[in-house]
Amino acid sequence: MTNTTLKLLAQQLQLSISTVSRALKDHPDISTATKEKVHALANSLDYEPNAYAIQLRTQSSKIFGVIVPAIANLFYDSFIAAIEEESRKNGYALMILQSSNNTDNELNNLKIFRQNRVSGVFACLSAHTHNLEVYEKMSDRAIPVVFFDIVPKDNKYTKVRMADERCAIIAAENIIQRGAKRVLALFGDPGLSISQKRKQAFQQFMEKYAPKTHCTYENTYSSLEAEAAFKKHLSKTQKFDTVFAMTDEILIGVMKAIQALNIKVPKEIGVISISNGFIPSLYHPNISYVETSGYELGKLAFVQMLANLKGGKTLSELTVDARFIEGGSM
Amino acid sequence: MTNTTLKLLAQQLQLSISTVSRALKDHPDISTATKEKVHALANSLDYEPNAYAIQLRTQSSKIFGVIVPAIANLFYDSFIAAIEEESRKNGYALMILQSSNNTDNELNNLKIFRQNRVSGVFACLSAHTHNLEVYEKMSDRAIPVVFFDIVPKDNKYTKVRMADERCAIIAAENIIQRGAKRVLALFGDPGLSISQKRKQAFQQFMEKYAPKTHCTYENTYSSLEAEAAFKKHLSKTQKFDTVFAMTDEILIGVMKAIQALNIKVPKEIGVISISNGFIPSLYHPNISYVETSGYELGKLAFVQMLANLKGGKTLSELTVDARFIEGGSM
DNA sequence: TTGATTTACGCAAACGATTGCGGTAAATTT
DNA sequence: AAATTTACCGCAATCGTTTGCGTAAATCAA
Numbered sequence: 001m002t003n004t005t006l007k008l009l010a011q012q013l014q015l016s017i018s019t020v021s022r023a024l025k026d027h028p029d030i031s032t033a034t035k036e037k038v039h040a041l042a043n044s045l046d047y048e049p050n051a052y053a054i055q056l057r058t059q060s061s062k063i064f065g066v067i068v069p070a071i072a073n074l075f076y077d078s079f080i081a082a083i084e085e086e087s088r089k090n091g092y093a094l095m096i097l098q099s100s101n102n103t104d105n106e107l108n109n110l111k112i113f114r115q116n117r118v119s120g121v122f123a124c125l126s127a128h129t130h131n132l133e134v135y136e137k138m139s140d141r142a143i144p145v146v147f148f149d150i151v152p153k154d155n156k157y158t159k160v161r162m163a164d165e166r167c168a169i170i171a172a173e174n175i176i177q178r179g180a181k182r183v184l185a186l187f188g189d190p191g192l193s194i195s196q197k198r199k200q201a202f203q204q205f206m207e208k209y210a211p212k213t214h215c216t217y218e219n220t221y222s223s224l225e226a227e228a229a230f231k232k233h234l235s236k237t238q239k240f241d242t243v244f245a246m247t248d249e250i251l252i253g254v255m256k257a258i259q260a261l262n263i264k265v266p267k268e269i270g271v272i273s274i275s276n277g278f279i280p281s282l283y284h285p286n287i288s289y290v291e292t293s294g295y296e297l298g299k300l301a302f303v304q305m306l307a308n309l310k311g312g313k314t315l316s317e318l319t320v321d322a323r324f325i326e327g328g329s330m
Numbered sequence: 331m332t333n334t335t336l337k338l339l340a341q342q343l344q345l346s347i348s349t350v351s352r353a354l355k356d357h358p359d360i361s362t363a364t365k366e367k368v369h370a371l372a373n374s375l376d377y378e379p380n381a382y383a384i385q386l387r388t389q390s391s392k393i394f395g396v397i398v399p400a401i402a403n404l405f406y407d408s409f410i411a412a413i414e415e416e417s418r419k420n421g422y423a424l425m426i427l428q429s430s431n432n433t434d435n436e437l438n439n440l441k442i443f444r445q446n447r448v449s450g451v452f453a454c455l456s457a458h459t460h461n462l463e464v465y466e467k468m469s470d471r472a473i474p475v476v477f478f479d480i481v482p483k484d485n486k487y488t489k490v491r492m493a494d495e496r497c498a499i500i501a502a503e504n505i506i507q508r509g510a511k512r513v514l515a516l517f518g519d520p521g522l523s524i525s526q527k528r529k530q531a532f533q534q535f536m537e538k539y540a541p542k543t544h545c546t547y548e549n550t551y552s553s554l555e556a557e558a559a560f561k562k563h564l565s566k567t568q569k570f571d572t573v574f575a576m577t578d579e580i581l582i583g584v585m586k587a588i589q590a591l592n593i594k595v596p597k598e599i600g601v602i603s604i605s606n607g608f609i610p611s612l613y614h615p616n617i618s619y620v621e622t623s624g625y626e627l628g629k630l631a632f633v634q635m636l637a638n639l640k641g642g643k644t645l646s647e648l649t650v651d652a653r654f655i656e657g658g659s660m
Numbered sequence: 661t662t663g664a665t666t667t668a669c670g671c672a673a674a675c676g677a678t679t680g681c682g683g684t685a686a687a688t689t690t
Numbered sequence: 691a692a693a694t695t696t697a698c699c700g701c702a703a704t705c706g707t708t709t710g711c712g713t714a715a716a717t718c719a720a
Contacts, residue, residue, distance in 0.1 A: 006678095007677095018677095018679075018699075018700060021677065021679085028697095029698060030697095030698070030699075034699085048441070048444050048445050049445060049677070050676050050677070051446045052383075052386045052446075052675085053382075054677060055382040055677095056382045056383050056386055056704090056706065056707095057704070063446075070411065077407055080426075084427065084428055093425055095393075095425055098411065115380070116381045116382070117382060137376070256612070256613070259613060260615075279612075335705090336708095337706070345670090347707080348669080348671080348709075349669055349670070351709090352668095355708095359669070364668080383705070383708090384707060386674095386676065387674075387708050387709090388707080
């Protein structure tokens with residue numbers, strides 16, 4: 001079946017295309033009678049404006065591009081859910097592409113976005129993307145980019161991220177409050193700034209406010225490694241009484257070890273992590289964690305995008321605040 | 331900065347737009363010398379074809395629409411990841427919208443898809459969508475729809491889904507093999523056909539091949555309910571020795587109860603579930619499960635879509651086979 | 661040398677919508 | 691009754707590409 005177009009409506013109503021177009025969008029030039037007729041026919045013929053023709057004419061696509069390392073990720077999908085909600089409210093749709101932490105894919109995705117003339121893009125950098133030239137190209141095209149979570153260092157970009165340092169400090173505070181004597185602190189890929197920030201903030205805070213507490217630091221790249229690291233350190237003579245997991249991935253490894261060794265939480269070992277909350281809720285007792293809400297971050301990112309779209313540039317780094325969620329593991 | 335267009339290239343090269351267009355796509359009519367010149371300039375000026383103009387002209391958008399109940403869902407995101415991969419390979423991009431299990435949203439999403447003239451739609455029905463009229467509208471527009479996971483009953487649609495009955499039977503087989511005497515079988519929302527199918531297949535199989543095994547069936551709507559149900563039944567005089575969780579959600583509830591009560595798996599109670607594997611891998615020992623791969627399903631769905639796009643209709647219901655993954659909980 | 665092909669390119673009409681600029685009849689004002 | 695305003699509406703250009711068709715020049719066959 002052929003799609004209904006303005007032309008078709010115009011023909012059937014013996015009106016010009018421009019009149020039909022204006023009638024449909026309630027232009028004051030058009031009489032009420034005509035408007036009604038047009039609307040009636042448009043409805044009965046199920047007229048849907050051709051988004052491509054509109055974009056071609058108006059040069060604005062009403063589509064946002066989103067780049068995430070992986071869609072299948074607990075953090076990103078709540079982020080996506082948030083901007084999707086907001087987008088819908090504002091008449092935008094989302095085009096989501098995953099980089100799989102691969103710079104080539106990232107490049108390709110950006111290209112697709114450019115070709116589709118997206119109104120803006122939300123981007124989470126691939127783990128090891130350092131060349132931001134591609135993103136410059138977006139600016140050249142006047143396509144605003146809001147970076148989230150994994151963001152570039154340069155201040156000339158608009159970025160939103162978790163308050164990584166705050167997260168780590170809140171965790172440290174609670175660990176101190178627990179009266180921990182020996183803690184095992186597990187962090188992620190040391191090449192990522194998120195790991196660096198969290199670790200540095202944590203370490204500084206601990207050294208300053210609890211110098212007598214003995215902390216062991218380790219970087220792990222996966223759940224399995226985290227599990228192994230936990231077991232390794234546990235087998236030493238000096239056992240630790242508290243473990244801090246920087247991410248869900250690490251927490252998962254830790255909890256597997258804890259279950260395997262049938263360790264009592266929080267009696268024998270206290271556990272605290274940074275998470276969006278899903279994984280911590282899987283265990284009994286619920287794991288206490290510092291909340292980093294992808295959802296909140298998404299909302300914030302959207303606000304930034306809108307600001308960027310309307311006004312000029314909002315070159316700033318905004319962070320979503322964190323809070324401690326009591327679980328029962330501390 | 332103004333975008334590079336064919337017109338711009340044509341002007342600079344003193345050629346016609348059509349020649350430039352043909353040169354860019356390696357049309358035999360154009361001389362090699364000209365092609366080279368055009369390509370060179372196009373590259374240096376960073377020419378990116380305007381997808382909207384192309385779509386307007388060719389009436390094909392190279393975009394697929396995807397409707398899922400929730401992006402933030404372990405099953406759907408692996409499905410999405412799969413079709414995203416395939417789409418990229420085939421030069422398509424994805425437009426993902428979530429229905430939040432709300433029929434109105436679903437309707438709206440379809441509308442956006444129509445307006446954007448997507449090449450096809452992958453749809454997972456909202457839990458309680460029974461009116462498929464909207465989807466008919468897509469067919470009217472010659473937009474193929476491939477339903478996945480939660481699919482309509484009518485045979486005139488193209489659908490892919492998990493082999494629900496098989497899953498349940500495989501689970502039952504393993505339960506029987508374990509020599510279970512009393513089993514607690516927890517299912518989801520009884521209004522969903524997925525719950526019905528799994529339950530029915532499971533029950534029939536058990537009654538036929540292990541009539542002496544005592545099975546208790548219950549439907550729960552959430553993790554919390556599953557947890558409560560588990561605890562309730564455990565407190566009875568006749569304890570069960572095996573528990574079957576139809577979904578991840580239910581498994582989560584069960585495992586929380588198990589942890590809380592410090593029950594030994596598999597010694598005191600065997601656990602088996604149907605899952606894509608992530609949740610089962612979170613526990614120690616790993617939970618044995620019947621695998622339903624969203625990823626596989628995505629691949630299959632894509633094949634169906636392509637077939638639909640090329641040939642005529644492929645009105646069939648394909649299912650992804652299931653297999654048992656040994657964890658250590660049985 | 662002449663007629664028939666090839667080669668290599670340009671013209672112009674779409675695709676569907678938006679919008680500035682007029683234009684004409686009716687209504688209003690003077 | 692003439693002049694002016696108002697209300698409604700149409701014309702046509704435009705966004706950037708694609709593509710059928712036409713045609714000059716170059717090549718070929720005889």
